Amino acid sequence: MPLSKQDIDHIALLARLEVAPQEKGDYVEKLSQIIELVEQLRAVDTTGVVPMAHPLDMVQRLRPDSVTETDQRDYLQQNARDTENGLYTVPKVIE
Amino acid sequence: MSTLLPDFAEMARALRAGKVSSRELTGDCLARIKRHDSTLNSFISVYPEQALAAADAADKAIASGSAGPLTGIPMAHKDIFCAEGTRTTVGSKMLDNFVAPYDSRVVSGLAAAGMVSVGKTNMDEFAMGSSNETSYFGPVKNPWDLQRSPGGSSGGSAAAVAAGLVPAATGTDTGGSIRQPAALTGLTGLKPTYGRVSRYGMVAFASSLDQAGTLTRSAADAALMLGAMAGFDERDSTCANVPVPDYSATLNDSLQGKTIGVPKEFFDDGLEAGCAQAVQDAIKQYQELGAVVKEVSLPNLAMSVPVYYIVAPAECSSNLSRFDGVRFGYRTESTGDLADMYTRTRSEAFGAEVKRRIMTGAYVLSAGYYDAYYLQAQKVRQLISDDLSHCFAEVDVIMGPTTPTPAFKLGEKMNDPVQMYLNDMYTIAANLAGLPAISIPCGFSQNLPVGLQLIGTQFAEGLLLNCAHQYQQATDWHLRTPVISGGAA
Amino acid sequence: MSWEVVIGLEVHAQLATKSKIFSGASTAFGAEPNTQACLVDLGYPGVLPVLNEQAVAMAVKFGVAIGAEITRRSVFARKNYFYPDLPKGYQISQFELPIVGKGQLTIKLEDGAEKVVGITRAHLEEDAGKSLHESFSDRTGIDLNRAGTPLLEIVSEPDMRSAKEAVAYMRKIHQIVRYLGVCDGNMQEGSFRCDANVSVRPMGQEELGTRTELKNINSFRFVERAINFEIQRQIDLIEDGGRVTQETRLYDPDKDETRSMRSKEEANDYRYFPDPDLLPVVIDDDFIAAIKAALPELPEARATRFAESFGLKSAQIETLVGDVDMAAYFEQVVGEGADPRLAANYVLGDLTGALNKDSLEIAVSKISAVDMAGLIKRVMDNTISGKIAKEVFEAMWNGEGGADAVIESKGLKQITDTGAIEAAVDQVIADNPQQVEEFKGGKEKVLGFFVGKVMQLTQGKANPGQVNKLLRDKLSV
Ligand SMILES: [Mg+2]
């Protein structure tokens, strides 16, 4: 099932990616090839098969409820492009 | 004349005997990087001062008698492992300016064992690729033939070790990213069991598949390195609390009576003749070492690539959402609203293959498609895992080729993602099932190295290393080194 | 046309853990921005979540307390969307297999009737950070201290039929989580908030109408007002020939209206899938048994016990038991030796009045339970009268010390010395011959006049019982 340009627009929006008009054809073609590859799975009979979410047969380990982290704000904010008064800043959000 | 010695054991002996210092070994690596890396492009960052300081510390430890088997031996890390205070790019423009504020478990473990990291190696962007051509920092060249790819995504690590720039390097393997480059560059590449090595501090591509491992010349070196990398880590919920055995202690166990399963599906039409021959010869060698060979079957093997190209993109599309320009990494210069900031940041900083995978992942998880793609892939993943379990009911180790062909030319597959993906068809199954696997050099085809892949049951790294070591005691493929044009190896 | 209202609530209760659900950062309220946001909370590349044991225990505790099913193998999933206060671009939540399954809750309505509300599920998830829109004129500031705080999201069936029922249900949940100690219930700080799904349908229609979701309402009063506004908006819309669109709306308490939240609408295809960084949470019999064994007394049991041990009126018991801190305070007062009925009167009367006046919670009352008992005991042993007690209470509330100290320093000790009271009685009788005549002539009411005069003379300190008795004795001569 080949993807349409609308499909590309929708998933680009979900993924917060921009596909320039001149690239769109290439994305449609290559993603369609990939989808065609994975569509082979439809032919496999999986009746009664339990989905495998994880390779290890282990259960979640629980951590004791204790505070082990200390304030590293100034150190960590060195990696951010825009901060002020200890806050990370982004373009104005209107709700 | 290089001071680099053939393996860790000899380096350790020479260091302890005072025949060479870690500073000399490290200095030699730095010199070789300087001489050859403009050709190979295998490093993204090199840290001469830090490396020499660590080497001096190692020399002190050796002098004081507190050294271990890895103390003072130089190495390099794939640039996917966070190392505090140093740039960690993951081969992407997105993290070009990112200075990791903490150490990954792999980095701290090997540093604690005394290894000296000289720098960070090139890789496919976010480990997505099989040729090292998706790196923001440019493709890496295969030292055996500079026109060709060393494979990927751990291509920088493979090229650097194959060219003798460093004796060893770390890598990560999500669908073959250690084993495939190892095969294409004539190295020993070990992908441990999922959960054997903590993923803490390793930038995630596909969380249920990613596993850290090693690129070395020999299995004996891999055994030592794995010992320092493996083990329980409370910071990773998926890290197994299973004791770490002394992998070196079992290297010399006899292979008498061990059974080797050879899946017939590994020898299909896609396998290049020279590769098939080298692999068949290697299996004969194992029979001479006392092993029994059996034909087995992995009926769903052909589905492993389609399963992988749903599971890995789905996980990566989510894992890479954190790169939004707010807390770290690249942020667009353009001024717009919030949606604009996100979209431009991500579009400007991710390369084409990463974008394709993120979009594929968003698609297969999106409303209306989840059951048909993602859930079905998880079910077929279980079938592939079951196939492997059935084989292991009969045999100790599965063997076959690592890759369908020897190293391919740079640019050859870049415009055809599906052809590129099929390059991993023999390696992906081990990732899907979480099994350990190793690729070892077993000959040449078209004057290029060929890899033999061994797959074991979960936590059977000891047996894989034992099998690999016995083969390497009987053969010398792993000692062959390329001659790099522009400088003697 | 008459309309039926259908309401379901999603209550978010912040679990009272010390550290976050997947990291070791503190959850304490009110810290400087981003000083309690560690690598995991910030979604740094390479770091991984590890689940907090107490968050799991608290969720199970809630499930056990309401008799709900506990899922023996629950799974964390990722809910994917982009928002600046969501650092990883996904929220770790539970989707298909929540830790608490079906259960139910009985609520009491205003007319005293009871109603059973179904609980669909309760799941564990991490909270987001905070977007601060007012800090800068041109940008939004992001504080991630709250990111990763554990939440229990309790989802009801669409069983409520009015805003009042919704409020009663929300109060009930609030009461239970506070009794269990799994949530501090502080609504101003956002520890307890709810989303309301509201729809209307013509009375008798089976099929549900299109619903809207009212987000993040953080007071009981606002829940009622928001729902009522929304009901009317939907009915007006339909009656005017329009249609309700399924959307997320925000309640604005200042304008008392709801409005569409456009930012949440554009892409709500959340692409849930199991979080590969976390493994299934397996809860065994021992874990549940240990939680059951340590379950505190719940409101119903406490009400029964109060009725049996203290002989209070049912309305009093309901109020006392309604809030876990008030019930504990009351019990402590009684435990210190105060008469239960007097204690109930003081706690529900003077104390509640003073707390309300100063907008204080009983947990931070200016008069401790021990001091309150001290005051009541002085009433019980006739050291002061009930009237003087009000004055003592006032002084204690203003920080002038315990009951005994106040009585001492203000000289409020009741006069029980018969000689002293007799002198005052004699003087009042001597001063008012006309009233004496009236009393003797059979005008009983005049006795009150004499009591008043005696109390005036003794500055209210005479024991009223003794004054009455002496007056009668002397006037009857
Ligand atoms: Mg919700």
Ligand SMILES: [Zn+2]
């Ligand atoms: Zn929620």
